[in-house]
Structures are given as C-alpha cells and as structure tokens.
Amino acid sequence: MPDYPDYMVRPMAEADVIAVERLTSDAFYDYDVRTHRTGLPEPSRRAPDRSVNWHLRAKHIVQHDPGGCFVAEDESGIIGVAMSLRRDLTWILATYAVRPGLQGRGVGKQVLDAALTHGRGCLRGMIAASEDTPAVRRYRLAGFSMHPMMFLMGTVARAALPVVERVRPGSAGDIDLMNSVDRQVRDAAHGVDHELLTSMYRLVVADRSTGSGYAYVEPGGGPYLLAATNRRTATDLLWETLAASSPERTVTVGRLTAANEWAVDVGMAARMALHTEGFLALRHQKPPTPYLPSGHFL
The missing domain is CATH 3.40.630.90 (Aminopeptidase)
Structure with a gap:
C-alpha cells in the first residue's frame, strides 16, 4: 500500500479490531459531543457490552471481506479506518472514522478510496452517513445520492x-x-x-x-x-x-x-x-x- 508523509495505509487485520473499536468509539463520541442537540440525551461513549458486540461484527467483516477493510497508521498507532463489504452486487460501507484532531491530513480520503476498490464491479452502493461535512462531500464525489434520514x-x-x-x-x-x-x-x-x-x-x-x-x-x-x-x-x-x-x-x-x-x-x-439525523447514501x-x-x- 502507498506511504504518505507521516502515515501509511494498509489492509486491516483481525489483530487490529480492538484498536479500531477504540478509535471508532472516540471518533463517534467526539462527533456526538460537537453536534449535540438540546433536548436529546447527553452523548456517551460506547458501553462495554456494545464494544464486545462491535468486536464480533468487525471480526466477521474482516474475515469475510478482507479486501474491503483498511487502516491508516502512524508512529502513534491506528489513526483512521474504513471497513466495507460486498453482498451480491452491492458494496456497503460498514464503518469509517478518523482519530479526533487529525482531520485535514487526507487520512479519511485515503482509507475511503482504498475501501472503495472493494466495490469494483458492484452495481449498487449503500452508506449510513452522519452529517459530517467532509465525509458527506467524499460520498457525493464517489457518486452517492444523499437521502435524509430520521429516527x-x-x-x-x-x-x-x-x-x-x-x-x-x-x-x-x-x-x-x-x-x-x-x-x-x-x-x-x-x-x-x-x-x-x-x-x-x-x-x-x-x-x-x-x-x-x-x-x-x-x-x-x-x-x-x-x-x-x-x-x-x-x-x-x-x-x-x-x-x-x-x-x-x-x-x-x-x-x-x-x-x-x-x-x-x-x-x-x-x-x-x-x-x-444523517443520510442514507445510495x-x-x-x-x-x-x-x-x-x-x-x-
């Protein structure tokens, strides 16, 4: 995989699951805090039982779709991740995150571009997207239509x-x-x-x-x-x-x-x-x- 000035992008391995879970927990909590709306429950970090379930799902995806899972890594450890899967002729982005404070270095773009290669030959694509502006822009540039979601x-x-x-x-x-x-x-x-x-x-x-x-x-x-x-x-x-x-x-x-x-x-x-909240990107x-x-x- 290509190297960048201060980090590298490589395929994700099962051994990375614990570190990636921590990264996504931190990144999603940071996003929830920054975008919290008055009247909704206060943001909280992923509970231990949900972390265990996250590990199981992530290991499953890495095992069955190793060509769709990539991490960015620097001397401090894993700083970005994109995990994707193919089912029939549909490509699906399962998770996508960059360590808080490290946005703007191209990390998100590089891991997403790597994961998108797993969708070559697919007729369709699906992403459950937040309202994070840089991420939404990348999905749109990749040819996805943004459908607003509710909960x-x-x-x-x-x-x-x-x-x-x-x-x-x-x-x-x-x-x-x-x-x-x-x-x-x-x-x-x-x-x-x-x-x-x-x-x-x-x-x-x-x-x-x-x-x-x-x-x-x-x-x-x-x-x-x-x-x-x-x-x-x-x-x-x-x-x-x-x-x-x-x-x-x-x-x-x-x-x-x-x-x-x-x-x-x-x-x-x-x-x-x-x-x-967010978009279903199709x-x-x-x-x-x-x-x-x-x-x-x-």
Whole structure:
C-alpha cells in the first residue's frame, strides 16, 4: 500500500479490531459531543457490552471481506479506518472514522478510496452517513445520492401496543427465507451476515401467504434490522420489536427514510418523538422499503 508523509495505509487485520473499536468509539463520541442537540440525551461513549458486540461484527467483516477493510497508521498507532463489504452486487460501507484532531491530513480520503476498490464491479452502493461535512462531500464525489434520514426516540406507550399475530421466533433455519426477502427489498442478500446475527440477536419472523419478513430485536427493544415484502408485514414486525421494551426504557428506531413512513406512523402511534439525523447514501438504487437498515450491515 502507498506511504504518505507521516502515515501509511494498509489492509486491516483481525489483530487490529480492538484498536479500531477504540478509535471508532472516540471518533463517534467526539462527533456526538460537537453536534449535540438540546433536548436529546447527553452523548456517551460506547458501553462495554456494545464494544464486545462491535468486536464480533468487525471480526466477521474482516474475515469475510478482507479486501474491503483498511487502516491508516502512524508512529502513534491506528489513526483512521474504513471497513466495507460486498453482498451480491452491492458494496456497503460498514464503518469509517478518523482519530479526533487529525482531520485535514487526507487520512479519511485515503482509507475511503482504498475501501472503495472493494466495490469494483458492484452495481449498487449503500452508506449510513452522519452529517459530517467532509465525509458527506467524499460520498457525493464517489457518486452517492444523499437521502435524509430520521429516527424515533422515546418510551413506548404500552396501551398503544396492538396484538400481533402470526409472528414467530426465528432461527438460523430461516436464513434462506431472509435472504429471499433481502433480495426483494434491497437487491442484495445479507448472506453470511445472517449467520452471525442469528447468534447475536433475538429474531422474529413472519412467513405468510400475504407477505414475509423478519426483524432482529435489540436487547432493550426496537429493531436492529428489519425487512419485509410489504408494509403490513413490516408494521407487525416493528410493533413486535417495540413490545420487547420495558415501560421505562427509552427506545430508538433509527435510519428511517421518507420511503419508510409506515415506520414513522408506528412510532407516532407508540407516542415516540421524531427527529432528523444523517443520510442514507445510495448509489444506483432507491431507498429500500419496507426496510430499516442496521448500522454495520445496512
């Protein structure tokens, strides 16, 4: 890989995962502090249990997509990272960060350019982007269209929870079904990612003559990832994930595009508040629907 005046860019290895997790935790916390909005919860660093899950997801991506993961390193250690994956003919940016205070040295551009080479031959691309101006500019220059995103936050009104029928617990035996739903909704299966996610999250599945879908449920309630072949099925699955929350627990449903107003309607019915944040950056595709992407695997 090429060397630069005071750092080098190289492929990421599994041994880098712990250092990269710390880097991303610091970078995202720094961004959250700089952009904090009055009325929203105070920014906090990644909790230990979420760090463990981050390690598992990052190791999985490095193992399956070593050609899409790069770090920038200087004498102090790792100062930048871009991790990406390919699923069918879609390239996905999983994480992207530069050590706070080191912006402006070209680190972000170099690691992103390296990761983008993993997408050669892909027809489509997906990125869950923050509102960081330099990063958004790089995505746009790489040919991505920016679709504003929203998120729902609040405690779920228990009286609003409907009775959801024909939604069952899922398992690894449902991976073929889920890959089929993925291809119908976002043009690319999650494939090996489902093998990891079924071991990390509670899974609920709807498989009906009128529509199919699935959702991975966050430990405190709400969806980590949700996909369905129609809005009615997606609505039932979202309600099922919200029902998993406790009465006093604040739940977040993130990465909503205007194409997924069905989810906004569910959140409003649950008495949750709607906010705006970031962009879903897409190349050569429309916002998937009914679909709520995850952070790492989209």
